[in-house]
Amino acid sequence: MIRFLLMLAVLVPLSLPALAVQPDEVLSDAGMEARARVISKQLRCLVCQGEDIDESAAGLARDLRLLVRERLTAGDTDQQVLDFIQTRYGDYVLMKPPVAPRTWILWLTPVLMVLGGFGVVWRQIKRSGDSKSTAGGDGI
């Protein structure tokens, strides 16, 4: 039992996700640090692309985390910080792309697909209702 507990004590910490944010990056102001974490989660790490900078161990991600904290300390709002980085790295740096004419196709496609699906279903229902008296329709 003691061996089992010891094993747990060793293995559980090892299985926790490695934290990317280093202690020396953390701001002393807890409120500002919390804002920095939220902003970091919205910014993509451009070197690793699938990760946000809050969870990435890449050097550039660290630099951007430090930059985010520096801008906050300088008095920027959350949006100003995001804008600052977006103007330099483009839309792609945002984990959630902005809604703008150039991204309408991205945002509208799912809606159109669902509406199209409803259309197909509606046609099917209508047709099977019409053809009940005759041969019992064979789908599309």
Added chain:
Amino acid sequence: MKPQLMAMIPLVLFVALLAMVAAPLLRGTDPAKLESAMIGRAVPAFTAAGVLPNGAGLSRDDLLGHVSVVNFFASWCVPCQAEQPVLARLAAKTDAAVYGINYKDRPDAAAAWLEKHGNPFRAVAGDRDGRIAIEWGVYGVPETFVVDQQGIIRLRHVGPLTDADLENTILPLLEGIRK
């Protein structure tokens, strides 16, 4: 619409999707290389001290009034080694100024590296904490920018330059800007 035509819709959509996915692959573009948001914008304000002993530094104002090529490099960057002879050929073939910005590096390491692999740069500026690179939207080394006389960024190349890049992209652009 006729049922036969309706049945074609999924096929057409599938072919369209296939074309969308295949086009970048066939063109040979690397999806990991991202469009720069900085194209067509003014060079960000920066001032950097020189890296070499007695060497000049670089600031935004130094880039105004002439066409320039700005290369971000580091001594720890292996692709940069392959690129260095290409930059030397570029500097020989054009009268545009070729500048180096030394990214996250020690000045002595950079100086030794330039000694070994050649130094085609008119000035080499140090960007030890990588802040200037962030201002330019750089996300890795090497990256190369072409800046026109007005200080507007006209081109960004990610990764090492090849001779083909020089002939097909960089030199024609430099020629075009000068007119």
